[in-house]
Amino acid sequence: VCFFGSRSSKTFKPKKNIPEGSHQYELLKHAEATLGSGNLRMAVMLPDGEDLNEWVAVNTVDFFNQINMLYGTITDFCTEESCPVMSAGPKYEYHWADGTNIKKPIKCSAPKYIDYLMTWVQDQLDDETLFPSKIGVPFPKNFMSVAKTILKRLFRVYAHIYHQHFDPVIQLQEEAHLNTSFKHFIFFVQEFNLIDRRELAPLQELIEKLTSKDR
Numbered sequence: 001v002c003f004f005g006s007r008s009s010k011t012f013k014p015k016k017n018i019p020e021g022s023h024q025y026e027l028l029k030h031a032e033a034t035l036g037s038g039n040l041r042m043a044v045m046l047p048d049g050e051d052l053n054e055w056v057a058v059n060t061v062d063f064f065n066q067i068n069m070l071y072g073t074i075t076d077f078c079t080e081e082s083c084p085v086m087s088a089g090p091k092y093e094y095h096w097a098d099g100t101n102i103k104k105p106i107k108c109s110a111p112k113y114i115d116y117l118m119t120w121v122q123d124q125l126d127d128e129t130l131f132p133s134k135i136g137v138p139f140p141k142n143f144m145s146v147a148k149t150i151l152k153r154l155f156r157v158y159a160h161i162y163h164q165h166f167d168p169v170i171q172l173q174e175e176a177h178l179n180t181s182f183k184h185f186i187f188f189v190q191e192f193n194l195i196d197r198r199e200l201a202p203l204q205e206l207i208e209k210l211t212s213k214d215r
Contacts, residue, residue: 012072013118016061016125023135027058035184044188052192053139056147057131059188064121064150066181067157070174071114074161077168083110088159088202110160117153124150151185151194158182159202183210 018024027050034043046055071078085107086094095105096116108116125131130146132139140146161169161178169178186207189195200207 012068012075012114013122015065015068016122018058018061019133022133024054024058024133027055028062031059031062040184040187041191044184044191046192051139053143053147056144056192056194057139060147060150061125061131063154063181063185063188064118064125066185067154068118070161070178070181071118071157073172073174074165074168075111077165078111078114078160080109080111083160083164086110086113086156086160087164088156089163092159092163092202094156110164114157114160117157121150121153148194151189152196152199155185155189155195155199155203158185162203162206179210182206186210 018028027047030047031043044059046052086096086109088094093107094113095107096102096113097105098116098120102116124146128134128137130140130143158178158181162182166175169175182203186200190211
């Protein structure tokens with residue numbers, strides 16, 4: 001589905017592809033088909049007989065790609081000048097640390113933070129020991145905790161876009177796309193309890209609004 005007309009090619013980082021013909025590709029196709037039904041609560045549920053790790057992996061890749069495209073459309077508005085800190089409204093500010101290259105959290109601009117964040121996620125997704133793409137290669141024991149950290153951080157990009165860049169999103173007529181993507185993300189993390197409620201606080205009102213219609 002192309003949401004962006006001629007700008008559809010602009011992603012912030014390269015798209016992460018799931019190899020065609022693989023089981024994960026089939027799962028992704030299943031996810032897309034059930035999303036088309038319009039019932040998000042059903043669409044996010046683990047399909048019968050499938051492995052939870054694999055389902056979380058496929059959807060995490062998909063959310064990375066979605067956020068990548070959404071942020072790619074507003075990079076002109078998210079600059080060192082407009083966003084000297086990575087925030088989600090006046091009460092929430094994020095400092096970057098990845099535990100390996102940057103151990104002590106650093107204060108940096110939003111574009112810098114999001115660049116660090118998306119590069120870090122990409123590195124996790126490309127790591128075959130964490131996200132095995134070959135059939136029969138098991139997921140590591142710490143997979144779920146890694147996936148939770150990825151999703152927690154991806155949430156911050158949504159939170160930043162909603163709080164700091166919603167005007168350009170409306171100007172670019174991306175509002176419905178952003179809301180649909182975020183709603184899918186929230187239903188997914190709620191279904192499997194993947195993000196702590198406290199982490200979701202910057203968008204609590206929006207989350208309540210988007211999910212209340214589907215109770």
